[in-house]
Amino acid sequence: MQHRYYCLWGDEGKKFESNPLLFKEIYRELGAPESEIWDGYYSLQELNIDENLRSILRRCLPDERISFDTGERFYHSVGRGSMEYARLLENERIRIVDAVIYPREEEIECIFRELKDVAEIITYGGGTSVTGGIIPSGKRRYAVSLDTRNLDFFRVDERSMVLEAGAGIRGPDLEDMLEKKGLTLGNFPESFLYSTVGGWIATNAAGQESNRYGKIKDMLLGIKMVSPAGTFTDHVVPAESAFFRVSDIATGSEGAFGIITRAWLKLHKRPEKLYFRSYMYRGFSEGIEALRRLFTSGRSPMVSRLSDERETFLSLLAIRESLATGIFKFYLKSRGVLENGSLMIIVDDRNISLDGGVSLGSMPSRYWMKTRYDRPYMYNELLKHGIVAETIETSVTWGEVERLYSNVKKSFQDALNDLRINGTIMCHASHEYVSGTALYFTFLFYAENERERYLKILRRSVMNSILESGGSISHHHGIGTYLGDEFMKYKGKQYEMIRILKNYLDPDNMLNPGVLQ
Amino acid sequence: MQHRYYCLWGDEGKKFESNPLLFKEIYRELGAPESEIWDGYYSLQELNIDENLRSILRRCLPDERISFDTGERFYHSVGRGSMEYARLLENERIRIVDAVIYPREEEIECIFRELKDVAEIITYGGGTSVTGGIIPSGKRRYAVSLDTRNLDFFRVDERSMVLEAGAGIRGPDLEDMLEKKGLTLGNFPESFLYSTVGGWIATNAAGQESNRYGKIKDMLLGIKMVSPAGTFTDHVVPAESAFFRVSDIATGSEGAFGIITRAWLKLHKRPEKLYFRSYMYRGFSEGIEALRRLFTSGRSPMVSRLSDERETFLSLLAIRESLATGIFKFYLKSRGVLENGSLMIIVDDRNISLDGGVSLGSMPSRYWMKTRYDRPYMYNELLKHGIVAETIETSVTWGEVERLYSNVKKSFQDALNDLRINGTIMCHASHEYVSGTALYFTFLFYAENERERYLKILRRSVMNSILESGGSISHHHGIGTYLGDEFMKYKGKQYEMIRILKNYLDPDNMLNPGVLQ
Ligand SMILES: Cc1cc2nc3c(=O)[nH]c(=O)nc-3n(C[C@H](O)[C@H](O)[C@H](O)COP(=O)(O)OP(=O)(O)OC[C@H]3O[C@@H](n4cnc5c(N)ncnc54)[C@H](O)[C@@H]3O)c2cc1C
Ligand SMILES: Cc1cc2nc3c(=O)[nH]c(=O)nc-3n(C[C@H](O)[C@H](O)[C@H](O)COP(=O)(O)OP(=O)(O)OC[C@H]3O[C@@H](n4cnc5c(N)ncnc54)[C@H](O)[C@@H]3O)c2cc1C
Structure with missing residues (x-):
């Protein structure tokens, strides 16, 4: 029996730094326990080595580029998607690849030839897919994870x-x-x-x-x-x-x-100098309108991110208390944007300034830049308390933003009510265009068990609502193995074109068959 | 017998305005006659109406959106490519479509169904293709030109x-x-x-x-x-x-x-204000290097065009003589860029300035903008004197510009020598990118007959040289019916993917079969 650390993200040691008030508030709201219910480890049996598969792989690769190690196979079988976490957290069984290979470019052709009749091949880059993109489908006798690590020119x-x-x-x-x-x-x-x-x-x-x-x-x-x-x-x-x-x-x-x-x-x-600016808007709609005006008039800062009221509230809560933050909050209050404010962050190599919001100077924006890869660590923390965090994103034209946003919030709330569980949803706009923006929804829910089932229902309610409101099925996460049905529906007739090329490129359906059903 | 005006471009009445010296110089250099040898008209017989085809088309379209008129059919059968001109100029026979139709969107499906077994359909937009893109192939019993004029929402x-x-x-x-x-x-x-x-x-x-x-x-x-x-x-x-x-x-x-x-x-x-700037560089290479520095450092004016020495020389010649131009030329001479200068034009809504060149103020650039759709009229003039003008364009990374440019000039010259005819080639860079630029070659040649044969040989020598030097087969003109063989070679294995989709989308090979062979 092995215990494998599998808490969402990054270094086992690293913790998310924030004011404990943030977590307290979330646990309170979701009715989650204040003490950890999971240590982030998953238990699995030592895995077998399939000698037949080994001898096939040896026709193309030297031993040092083939692995049957239990840990390596485990880590190559789960991405960074919440569906995976929901299962791991409840220590449910998961499908694990039969081997991991690390080929060089010139070895790939041989691998295709030799595995043609027996295996599915799942290409593995960094394994950060949040849509189940590197999960084996079990559709063929073997599943082999092809890690691209040696393609490093x-x-x-x-x-x-x-x-x-x-x-x-x-x-x-x-x-x-x-x-x-x-x-x-x-x-x-x-x-x-x-x-x-x-x-x-x-x-x-x-x-x-x-x-x-x-x-x-x-x-x-x-x-x-x-x-x-x-x-x-x-x-x-x-x-x-x-x-x-x-x-x-x-x-x-x-x-x-x-x-x-x-x-x-x-x-x-590389830009030589960056300017950091932050604003607080009186609500998400006002902020969206400011972004729309900015982008439709052809100005486009390198980074612009607008959090809705909920995300803004939690961000403010995360700030550690001190005299400075006390004064800061007092200032927000006096300007009428402490409650229901919507935080906008701008980074650019020109000094772009926006109007309509309360200027907060450079600090929030600088802080975001400094910690821009840290947020996932927060989810580690939540997971240990039984809370699943999911992110679903889309893109939509400016004219449809408001409608999509309120539809999604409503259907999420309806789904929670049906399921009688506690959850919360928040959103930010980032990745802006002349014609619209991406919207990135994060939702959290707490349940004692059956998390995968709840997650599926919540995901579906959010996704359906996005599609009915004119949003894209994904702005950047992709389809993976989670969105098969929705993808076929979304693509409609165009699905045929994709299928035609798939059949030509991969006639034996050996490449990631879980993705394109 | 009908006589149809078919001189390259635009209004029959409009003439290209320039200093007569320009044409004199070209006729002298190419050994072409100073008097017109062609009036720009093409003679053709009144064309027959195929009653079978008419009754088929009537199943989908009302009579007012079907035409069998000789003139309409003629104009829908020749694009704006030099190969077409070479034939027209010598009054050679050309293939003419059997009907022209002007469907609405909802009628197209029916047309496909009814013409499936009998006709090729050539979609016709503005007919400005310079690569023979709207020419019937004769591969099927009928050729029908589908004019998109009524798709006008x-x-x-x-x-x-x-x-x-x-x-x-x-x-x-x-x-x-x-x-x-x-x-x-x-x-x-x-x-x-x-x-x-x-x-x-x-x-x-x-x-x-x-x-x-x-x-x-x-x-x-x-x-x-x-x-x-x-x-x-x-x-x-x-x-x-x-x-x-x-x-x-x-x-x-x-x-x-x-x-x-x-x-x-x-x-x-729309930009509110435009700035016009012009520079003269001591040769094309110096100008290219200035462009490269500009674009690789992330500055990119709306328009930047650099003519090589030959194109610059002819542009200067086109300026009508006056005291002002006399002084202008004196100035260029005194700065050492009258001979072998390379003219750069910049238009932008910011006031971008370049270094390394001799500034010429805004005039040449403003003049270019004002006359930016007039150049084709010049070719009308040349054609009437038996001179064929051809343009071939490509795109290439900065590192390969010089080599490609000199290879093309050399192979063109070699081809001229082999053919023992007179010609000239010139080039400008326009459409710049961080990674490179498009290069637009114009060549002219004079011959008394067999112009199509000469043209084919010259085109091929230029195109082969482009492809051997790492250029794209086309930056924006496309493939058309002129580049079939080169295209297959250029695409290599990728040609299969294109063919697979073609077979799916158009299984009877009814759509523009002359283009994708
Ligand atoms: C915390 C977190 C934050 C994220 N933030 C972002 C973000 O800001 N923007 C964003 O776009 N995404 C984001 N993602 C999603 C994910 O990181 C991206 O999809 C990323 O591009 C995946 O890269 P990877 O190398 O990890 O690919 P993997 O997860 O290994 O693979 C992703 C998919 O691509 C396929 N694949 C991988 N390499 C190849 C290859 N060489 N050839 C063919 N197929 C291949 C896999 O089979 C799989 O289907 C985030 C994910 C997490 C966990
Ligand atoms: C003087 C001159 C200058 C030019 N300058 C430029 C230039 O600066 N930049 C540039 O890119 N090109 C230029 N061109 C080339 C040409 O104008 C372009 O290729 C243009 O996009 C063609 O548009 P069109 O409507 O005239 O198409 P057409 O010439 O009618 O058709 C071109 C091709 O597209 C197909 N087609 C047309 N409409 C449709 C449709 N609705 N659906 C499917 N297929 C269709 C046709 O079958 C044909 O194969 C120039 C041409 C000339 C004669």
């Missing part, structure tokens, strides 16, 4: 500002190397510390600075993809008029079309 | 800055309506006066302000495409992570995948 063409990067490179390795040259790719998802270039492309990720640098799709000059049907490589050119290219269809293909082995990406000079 | 959502536009809307109609609201789409190809929204998408066009607004692909929020396999409509959302969408594959599909009937596009506020 890196070449910078400073003259043309082109980066050639292996799919397995993680955020910090990439940006550290670029920083030395004064350059940046500009993709900073909250999962930056662990996620990979290949994962970004396969999910069409959006970094926190997407207003400036775009989604990963906008950064691509081309990719190389190896699939069972063969290898496809784009010409590395600034732009083309020549039908579509493999990067057009592989972006967002979540391991179902082929393995993205490398990419050519646009680089940028 | 128009709706502006100012709140979300979304334009819904029918595929048949032409540049001026679109921008005039938007201008009244202080808005712009921002797509201004040189063919703006005649080309359509659907044509722009089908060729992935690039307007002259693409540095700011992107190619048409970057402007799309979604499209609707009707194809023999069914109708595909995108969700109109700012961004998505959900595999690919129909706009990803239909952009650049040149009428071979389906008929794009409408599109949703991003709008922008």
